Amino acid sequence: MTAETIAPKARRTPVGPRILGGVLVLLGLGLFWEAWRAEGEVTLGGPRLAPIIVTGLWVVFAVIYLLRQIFAPAADYPEPEGEDEHADSVHTPLDWKAPAIVAVLLAAYALLLEPAGFVLATGAFYLGVTRALGSKKIVREVIVALVLSFGVYLAFTRLLEISLPEGVLPL
Amino acid sequence: MSVWSDLLSGFGTVLSPENLLYAAIGVTVGTFVGVLPGIGPALTIALLLPITFSLDSPTGAFIMFAGIYYGAMYGGSTTSILLNTPGESSSVASAIEGYQMARRGRAKAALATAAIGSFVAATISTIGLTLFAKPLAGLAVQFKAQDYFALAVLAMMSVTALVGRSLVRGVLSLTLGLFIGLVGLDGLTGQARFTFGSMELFEGVSIVIVIVGLFAVGESLHVAARLKRLPETVAPLGASGEKWMTREDWRRSWMPWLRGTAVGFPFGALPAGGADIPTFLSYTFEKHRSKHKAEFGKGAIEGVAGPEAANNAAFSGVLIPLLTLGIPTSATAAVMLASFQGFNIQPGPQLFEKSGPIVWALIASLYIGNLMLLVLNLPLIKMWVQVLKIPRPSLYAGILVFATIGVYAVSGSVVQVLIAYGVGALGFVMRRFDFPIAPVILGVILGPMMELQFRRTLLVSNGDLTVFFTRPLTAVLLGLAVFALILPYLPRLIARLRGRTAQRLAFGEDD
Known part of the structure; x- marks a missing residue:
């Protein structure tokens, strides 16, 4: 520079x-x-x-x-002083691709939540977002997605008695 | 009954095994979520609301709440120190020095002075809360509608004017919040406002949805946009045999703890701005009077001890206007109010008479939760460091999932989830263009309250506007609100009178 x-x-x-x-x-x-x-x-x-x-x-x-x-x-918006690698302001170019993908995934998640059910929608959403945010460890994310979606579903519906959409899976 | 017997009966409630378990769950979950980078106490409580709603007894829920409240604060300071990502603007001050200390291998001392300082401050200010809350509630009975209106104006003006770097952006944030607060059916006449023909909007937009949207969704989108520019490295803790604090550290910490408490508690207790202002006042004060001025900016322990104490003290102070007047002055207090209302408990002057046992149990559990945190937090620090090491993609995907569950569980409606996402998109734009978030929250929660009290006043006075100026209390409060608006420009005005130029005074959200 x-x-x-x-x-x-x-x-x-x-x-x-x-x-x-x-x-x-x-x-x-x-x-x-x-x-x-x-x-x-x-x-x-x-x-x-x-x-x-x-x-x-x-x-x-x-x-x-x-x-x-x-x-x-x-x-x-004054010019940032010096070169701070973590600095964030209107002067740094906007990396719009990742947030745009996340936004689309969010919309799809909300719309699929009731028809597909919590477990399927959440698993797919989790995989999509981790990928959009740059995770390369697909095996790990699949395992986390399974544990997260089933675990949260069971914890909320059985332990806390908060109902979440059941959807197509017979749970 | 005296305050102490009230408090004792509160302790009696809390010290049952079941309620102690709730307190323990509260502090653990609160710390866990609070440690997650970018998540502050307000969002922690908002995300955990559905869990407390599922409890049968409101007492158990509030005991858990007190734990979550303080746990989130302790967790947040850990993240500020080790990762330099403060979750709320009130922990920005301690992040400055704390992270520098951690980078220099003094992470343990920074964490310890923050934890012990928080404990000292929270305990002292909880004693203050115990002593003052009920008498103040007695005074608040005499408050009239116009006083409530003036209080709401004061709280909004001081936050808008003093937090953030630009008054224009602050006011725009505030109007956004006021607008969101207007959506729905008018409480007095039932007229639909800004519902755009949609039945879903008749009930308005709940504060929980706004907070989850702005903080969880907004922050996640903001992180997605800066993946390559995020601080990644967690500062090392240092050897496990090492002492937490040396004698020198203690000597340099204890006065800042007490001074921080002395600044934080009254500021929090005033309906004027929550925790941001006192933390920065404490930081500036310690910086000016320290014998180690050169160390500031490079990791001075006073710069962690003071602001952390001020932050915690202010957080207990904020409970005073919340419990006695029903006026929340910070985002966290706003969510607390939402949760109170979820259990059909209305904070305000009558609270201590109507729901005495629950309130005293809540206050007693503040003492217990605080003690639990001091015992748990430092020994468990290695566990919290592991939480900090969760990879960003998994972390934010998880936050979005829990944000969605939170909104869905509270509202049971996909449309509300979509509204939360929409608010999140706004939050993203606001972060990008440096608009302060706090005024939005206050606008949503105080706006409707302010309008209601204004119209009530006019109803009583038969449309006579002079009642706002003839009652001394109201006039003083409104005068203070105007003063808050001018305050940021005072240094510049004075400097101009003296023929010099100076910076605008600002607290918070300013590196």
Whole structure:
């Protein structure tokens, strides 16, 4: 790493915060509109005041945030000093692949939980996530997946009497 | 009845074999989950909620809870020291010096000063809780709706303004929390707000779901995004025959323990911000007055002893507004409140009259759990180190599974699980862009309370807004809330008046 690459001007201003600011403003406006057009009169003691205040505050501060990102980005997210390998900020490139896979696996897990049952869904989910997070020891993870899914199922349903979806396996 | 006979009867309840077993299970499970990197006390309790709900007696559940509460704290300090991954912003201060000590082969001294300091602080502040809780509950009976409103405003403002680096991001976090708190049917009129036509949202989004989503799912996604940049090495413990603390260590630790307690307990007890602020105050104070200033940043034992004591003291202090006013001022207290409500127990001024025996059993078990932890924690340290060595992929896959079970077991609905995941995605974005998490939690839990008290006040005063300013207590509390908002800018303002520039004052979530 040479001095030039760490010098502030050599790096581009990260674009992430600006996108986030834009999304926050749009989302805030949408929610404000939802609060504004709700039924009933707006009164001090009524149920309509709080939603309007909260979403209004959201819009105001989202606009401030967005303007700061456009005109003074360094104020909110200063350049990291030195080279800390564990440092994490908007300046480090986002490794989006692993979290995206985990997010998809989570959605599948929730949707399969009831139809397939806790044991099958959990075993498959565990294997998927460990793999997405870079585990190479497949045999070990299969054993853990079996122990975890059966063990937790039996512990919760038999010992704690909390019901979990049975699904297709005859348990 | 005096406080002591109340407490004695509490001990009487706790010291039965069955309840001692609950306490032992609580501290062990609490420490185990608390040790897991990135998991703080709030999430530990949220994940273990379904287990306590399955117990028949609320007394047993609360005794287990007290154990989990302190266990998670002890476990968290172990992780901060050995792995430098604080689970909550209140353990950031001790992670700074503790990890440096561990890297220099002084892990045992750091762990011991943290454990013994936590014990000292927790014991002193539990005595404080014992003495003050009931009289304060007596005072709190006189609180009116507008005072509760002002208290909620104060708690929110101080956390938003003082935690984290940017007021704008803090307020955005707070509005997100307030928004989540609004979702559902309005408590007074039954009008649907932000339900978007979905029946599932009528009951609102539970705080447990928000906490599991933000902390468990959010943290897991955040870890997934930084797999290559995580600290991996657990600092070595040192030889097993070695002494935990030398005479010199004791000499340098005992004052910081007491000072940390003195800062932590009142700050925790004030409805203004939980444990983050006192830990940083303690750290800064020890740093300024230490004779070993040069050691700070490189592993000074005072920098572990003080903040750890402050952290634990504040955690017991937080129970005072929680039990006497029903106002949670930290994420952990918010989950505790949820669990109280799960057993149909409403914390507040009437708690000591209505559920006296349970509360005193809870307080007594704080003493017992604390003692158990001191006895268990250091001898079992090798076991906790093994927990730290669980590979990251297995660990986070497991956390996600238990987060899912937690939400499913509490709600019985897949839609709620999906909502928790959605909140988790928000948590991921917030971590990425450095938005503080604590204001979201406080917004969710205090927002509805604040609105309710505001509307009650207006109902009583026939819509007259001046009642918020004419009652002295209310006016003082609201004034303090405004002061909390200005406080971070005070050093800069003063410096500008003197013609110099200075840094913004901030506590927590700041390396």
